[in-house]
Amino acid sequence: MATKKIGFTCAYAPVPIIEAAGFTPFRVFPETDSKDQSGYMLHDNLCPHVKKVLDRALDEDLPELEGMVFINSCDSMRRLSDAWQEARPGDRTILLDLPSSNTDASITFLAGEYKRLLKTLCQWNSVDVSLDKLKSRINAWNSLSQTLGNIEHAMGKNFYPGLFSQYQKIINLSAMHGVDKAFLKAKEIDPDKMSPQKGHAPVFIFGNLLFDPKVFNLFEEWNMHVADNDFCTGSRFVNSVDYDASKDLFYSLASSWMNRTPCARTMDIADPGAIARKIVDRAKSCNARGVIGFTVKFCDPYLARIPMIREALQQESIPFLMIEGDCTLGSMGQQQTRIEAFTEMLEV
Amino acid sequence: MMYDYFKNMVDGVSQKLLQDPDSINAKKKYVLEIAKIGQKLYTRDEKIAWCGVTIPFDLLNSMGVTSCFVEFVGAMLSSNETAPIFIKEAEDSGYAPDSCAYHRAVTGAMLKDIMPEPDFIIGSSSPCTAGLAVMEDMARRFKKDFFILNVPQNNSKESIKFLTDQIKEMTRFITAHTQKPLSMEKLGRALEFFNESSLILKDIYNLAKQTPSPVDNKLLKDFGTVIGLIMGTREGVEICQAFKDELIDRIESQKIDPSKEKIRIMWIQNRIQYKFPIEKMLEDFGVKIVVDELNDVTWEPMDPDNPFESIAKRIISIPYSLGTNERIAHMQLLAREYKLDGAINPCHWGCRQGTGVRGLTTRGLKDVNVPVLNLEIDCVDSRNLAQGQIETRLEAFVEMLT
Incomplete structure (x- = not known):
């Protein structure tokens, strides 16, 4: 069982990739008792999700992380990535570009970004890239998805x-x-x-x-x-x-x-x-x-x-x-x- | 209403130019060309496209499309003091007051049927998420075809290829709506005009760097953003040349008053669009805005043999397309080149993109000894303007700098 954690903040960060690189995912939720101090880096009119995550980073309210995955999903997430590098300059971070439209060209580009993510995470963990491992984690993910889908169906x-x-x-x-x-x-x-x-x-x-x-x-x-x-x-x-x-x-x-x-x-x-x-x-x-x-x-x-x-x-x-x-x-x-x-x- | 506004502007400025044909009149010529675009948008003689800010207007011009970024309309409505009517309309229809007023004004104008119906819509992911959202809403309301240019946030080989391919796809999208294929000859000419304009722009900005600077607080207001609408045209070259001539004339005829330049500052992001005499206030304090953040040529010359990739690289080179570190590095470069004493950031309300990282940009400029005054201003919506408060803060900032 992997114990080293990789942080992420956006649902477009695929957990199977994080796990295929031998890491445990750690979504940094905006839930914290840390004091409100992100305002000196980011404007007050940015979303509380981003500001609270940054508060956690500034207040060391995080487990030990091997790195952070950011997604360029919206302006606020982009700004969080920028601010994180300033707040915790020693952290390893990667920012993935996420296209706004779901065309074939966008999907192909994002596929390249996901490939880059796996390669980078494997480098961080000093392990080889293994597509078999990725397939295995995707299968596990799909099993979870299916089981949760059954629960959703029942709740519906x-x-x-x-x-x-x-x-x-x-x-x-x-x-x-x-x-x-x-x-x-x-x-x-x-x-x-x-x-x-x-x-x-x-x-x-x-x-x-x-x-x-x-x-x-x-x-x-x-x-x-x-x-x-x-x-x-x-x-x-x-x-x-x-x-x-x-x-x-x-x-x-x-x-x-x-x-x-x-x-x-x-x-x-x-x-x-x-x-x-x-x-x-x-x-x-x-x-x-x-x-x-x-x-x-x-x-x-x-x-x-x-x-x-x-x-x-x-x-x-x-x-x-x-x-x-x-x-x-x-x-x-x-x-x-x-x-x-x-x-x-x-x-x- | 907007047609009349632009028509009156075109007629009025044309008259003034006729009365004084021998003088340089850079600003008047510039206003005339921009007003002509506005007039064309409301005349519908050509195919019309509403676009995002970083769309390559030279390419669209070469394909016979009248195009403009929607924030231009927000700025126009603000400058003629009608924006609050449209902003209120948007808010009454459920659009949040926390969002950017450029976009709320445009949305309100669309709801009140004063936005000309386009033939198609092209959005871009740069500079901001909110801008793209308003484009999608526009496509939905007008029931028009929609294209998005996804601008990656880095200039890697893959990113440039991705954007290049999209620009090619965009030309096919445009052709499908105009029934006119792209003429490489026309594009080549547009890029030549663009390159010519870029060279003159560099000269303009180099002249502005002189001490004392030949610019005044209004001359190059938002110039770098708006001139992009006409840079791929002969008129664009002429306008740039007129500005260059104007600055040279000011230098040669010693029209520059050094007492108005005790302090040299940069204006970050966009200016205030409605009538608010901040430039005059600064002038009275002896403060000169020598540069706007986006008044710069950040791209290499366009390669007519490789037009799409050139355009892609250009779009990515705009400081807003990249990360904050690159944006700060660009501001630091401007600070050195323009010998800045300070900078003013209006912190346009509702802008997560530009204003979002104001703490980081402030610190980045502080690292090169440039203090920043962060104001809290809505650059489009004048309803909540706290004029007295801003005056006091400006005064304190100037005192600190002196």
Whole structure:
């Protein structure tokens, strides 16, 4: 079992690559008691995700890391990469360029970036690049993805108290301790042996980060049944790799990451604004009576798309609640009244 | 409304130029050419494309497309003091006040139907995520085809090839909408004009470096960004030449007042677009803006035999396309070349790209003994302007520098 850790902050960093290089992944969540000091490097109007991660870096609130993987996914992430180098000049870091559109040329380019990532990480760990090892980690990842998919499917059909929180813990486990540990935990969950309950409002939730399992327990207390989710810390994180044996392995990885349900920063140029339609489709397919969006403040990719999402949901008469904050348990507590009023309105 | 605005500007400036045909009139000629682009956008005689800031306008011009970056409209609306109306429209429609006001103004203009409908849209991932998001929204609302130039953040061989291939693909995308294939001859001519303009621009900036500098606080305002719209044209060359002539004339006729240059500063990122007399205030303090951060030629000459790769390298060379370290290194270079005493960063509200790392840029300039005044200004939305506060901070900064 690898003990050396590689930090990362964005869901476009493929965990199978980190593991194939012999490292344990460690997602640096913006959860910290560190004092707020990132402001002297980054402007206050950058998203709290990035600022809190930087606070952790400045305050040494991190385990020992062999290096950090950054993704050029949005302006804030780019700036985090810049600031990290200043805050911790001794750290090994790599910044991957992530195209904004999912064209074939973009996927090919990203495949090159993922290849560069594996090569760099293997150098850092003084091991040889092994495609067999990468295939093996992709298989493990796909097994986890499939198991979590089964849990998601069950949660979409029925409300199982406490299950979403367990699901979130498994995703966090995969992000912070590796896929194998998460898979073992996931296998322990069998919704067939659990008792579904009625009376909670089925809701589809989406956004960027919502990672604290306790938040989902609160949602249940507030009469919400999370029927499906779309977060980079949730369903978007563990998506399976469609491995095409006739194609380059890195191309398959890049294609899977670019073609999965995208973060708002990734666009389908053939279908501008597709994110709105996709959210409507997801909400409908899990029979959600309402949709709640959670985004961190100052997140440009989501802020720009919220009006089109609202419009699309309105056209389908699906109630929508938008919540902005720092997506921690603390900020969620302040939203109790709004969320309760929303779920009451859904009239279960 | 916007057509009338640009038409009045074209007519008014043309009249003034006719009244005084022998003088250099660089600024008037420049305003006239830019206003003509605005007028063309609202006339629709040619194919129209709304674009991101770093799109190669020389290439689009050579393909007969009238094109412009959308932030230009945000700036225009701000300068004619109508931006707050459109910004409010955007905010009332759910666009967050925390976002960049250039983009909120453009979105509001689109919602109020005053943005001309384009034939297609080309966004770019540089300089910012928010700019690309507004382009996508535009493509959705206008139901127009959308192309993205992904600009990698490094100048590796792979990155340059990726961008080069995309530029080639972009020309095929444009051809599909104009039904006119790219003429390599026209592109070659555009690149020649571009190279000629670049050489003159270097001369302009070298003249601006002199002590005392022949520029004034307004002459080259946002010049490096906006001149890109016309650099691949004969008019672009003429405008650049007019500015060069203007600066030479000022030097030769000793029109430069050294008392207005007790302190030499750089303006970081973009200027304030609405009427706010900050340039005059600085002038009264004896402060001269000798350089804007983006007023520089960071690219090698375009190679007509290898046009697409040349253009790709040029786009990547723009300081905003690269990481902050490169941006800081560029600012430090300007600090040395222009013998700067200080710098002002307006810290445009809502800009994660440019303003985001203000702490790092401040420290980077401090390393070369250039203090930075970081203001808190929305460069487009004047509604929350705290004029008195800014005046006080400017005064304190100037006192510190003297």
